[in-house]
Amino acid sequence: xxxxxxxxxxxxxxxxxxxxxxxxxxxxxxxxxxxxxxxxxxxxxxxxxxxxxxxxxxxxxxxxxxxxxxxxxxxxxxxxxxxxxxxxxxxxxxxxxxxxxxxxxxxxxxxxxxxxxxxxxxxxxxxxxxxxxxxxxxxxxxxxxxxxxxxxxxxxxxxxxxxxxxxxxxxxxxxxxxxxxxxxxxxxxxxxxxxxxxxxxxxxxxxxxxxxxxxxxxxxxxxxxxxx
Amino acid sequence: xxxxxxxxxxxxxxxxxxxxxxxxxxxxxxxxxxxxxxxxxxxxxxxxxxxxxxxxxxxxxxxxxxxxxxxxxxxxxxxxxxxxxxxxxxxxxxxxxxxxxxxxxxxxxxxxxxxxxxxxxxxxxxxxxxxxxxxxxxxxxxxxxxxxxxxxxxxxxxxxxxxxxxxxxxxxxxxxxxxxxxx
Numbered sequence: 001x002x003x004x005x006x007x008x009x010x011x012x013x014x015x016x017x018x019x020x021x022x023x024x025x026x027x028x029x030x031x032x033x034x035x036x037x038x039x040x041x042x043x044x045x046x047x048x049x050x051x052x053x054x055x056x057x058x059x060x061x062x063x064x065x066x067x068x069x070x071x072x073x074x075x076x077x078x079x080x081x082x083x084x085x086x087x088x089x090x091x092x093x094x095x096x097x098x099x100x101x102x103x104x105x106x107x108x109x110x111x112x113x114x115x116x117x118x119x120x121x122x123x124x125x126x127x128x129x130x131x132x133x134x135x136x137x138x139x140x141x142x143x144x145x146x147x148x149x150x151x152x153x154x155x156x157x158x159x160x161x162x163x164x165x166x167x168x169x170x171x172x173x174x175x176x177x178x179x180x181x182x183x184x185x186x187x188x189x190x191x192x193x194x195x196x197x198x199x200x201x202x203x204x205x206x207x208x209x210x211x212x213x214x215x216x217x218x219x220x221x222x223x224x225x226x227x228x
Numbered sequence: 229x230x231x232x233x234x235x236x237x238x239x240x241x242x243x244x245x246x247x248x249x250x251x252x253x254x255x256x257x258x259x260x261x262x263x264x265x266x267x268x269x270x271x272x273x274x275x276x277x278x279x280x281x282x283x284x285x286x287x288x289x290x291x292x293x294x295x296x297x298x299x300x301x302x303x304x305x306x307x308x309x310x311x312x313x314x315x316x317x318x319x320x321x322x323x324x325x326x327x328x329x330x331x332x333x334x335x336x337x338x339x340x341x342x343x344x345x346x347x348x349x350x351x352x353x354x355x356x357x358x359x360x361x362x363x364x365x366x367x368x369x370x371x372x373x374x375x376x377x378x379x380x381x382x383x384x385x386x387x388x389x390x391x392x393x394x395x396x397x398x399x400x401x402x403x404x405x406x407x408x409x410x411x
Binding site: 029032033035036037039040041042043045046047050051053054055057058059061149150151153174175177 | 249250252253256257260261263264265268269272274277278280281282283285286287289290291294308311312314315316353354357372373375400403404407
């Protein structure tokens, strides 16, 4: 039964009898719907090999028991929400720590690593090493990549900042098909693409600029500034 | 009889999450046909439909821990598949959908009524359907081809009845224009 035809009815309630035009219009629509139903591809059920293939693929996946899930939960990055005031307090504390004279030589790697972690917590976007870059170390900016790929099993981003290796994987934590990930990128102009399911390269549809990759496709272009 | 067949969906989900991978087989058996039918009507190709269903079921297994209502895991799996179908349709160019793909899945012993519709009309009808947005096509197929009520659609698609009615209405309006000659 076409229970929504009242949407298109021009004159209202069930008490009103449809006029001839409406009746003809409705009959034509009913014929078209019938034609759709008659011509629809008919499934005789899922193919018999489906169950076997699905189960074989599942068997090949890593363990998914409670222990494995606990392990995944422990190693999976999770966003940390903190109120702005607490963020400022943390930033002030860090600034104080950095400003204080220390005994011993600071390890350069340690400074960068510490900056990355602290920067991500404080404002989640821009990270600079101690000394504002005056010591010759380049700033690193965390860039948030987002791709809507509801059917994907995995999404990675690759670009000149990763020597085109898809080493940065995006996450679809809540299963809504929107994949996100934060990637450290040095200031400059970069090109990148997404790699879906390890095989399908896709240009970022939301990029502001593009450039030809020389193979008939377009790379997305990303301009990163050091921030202030 | 296999005692596992009697397990409810929620029990099966719990068992799978507790490490009994083989229990997932029950969900494949319970929902494989329904999923395949929808994928077939969305893609018009038996091969593409089977591939999408396989991928959706594997994805469902991988994400099973995020299924908030295990007793409604069937609807949850359907949503995964429906999203994959829309994405697939969106990524596919219209010219990639030859009528032959639709016809190849019609049964050999199709009834006389269906035959009377004729290949040309079938072509026009399903060509018009593929011209809709994936969301409109999905809503139209669920409502008018699969014959679901709006309440069923809302439960499966996690959308309100009002927004689904709007989608169907827009799909119908677009189809009317596309099929003016036929109508």
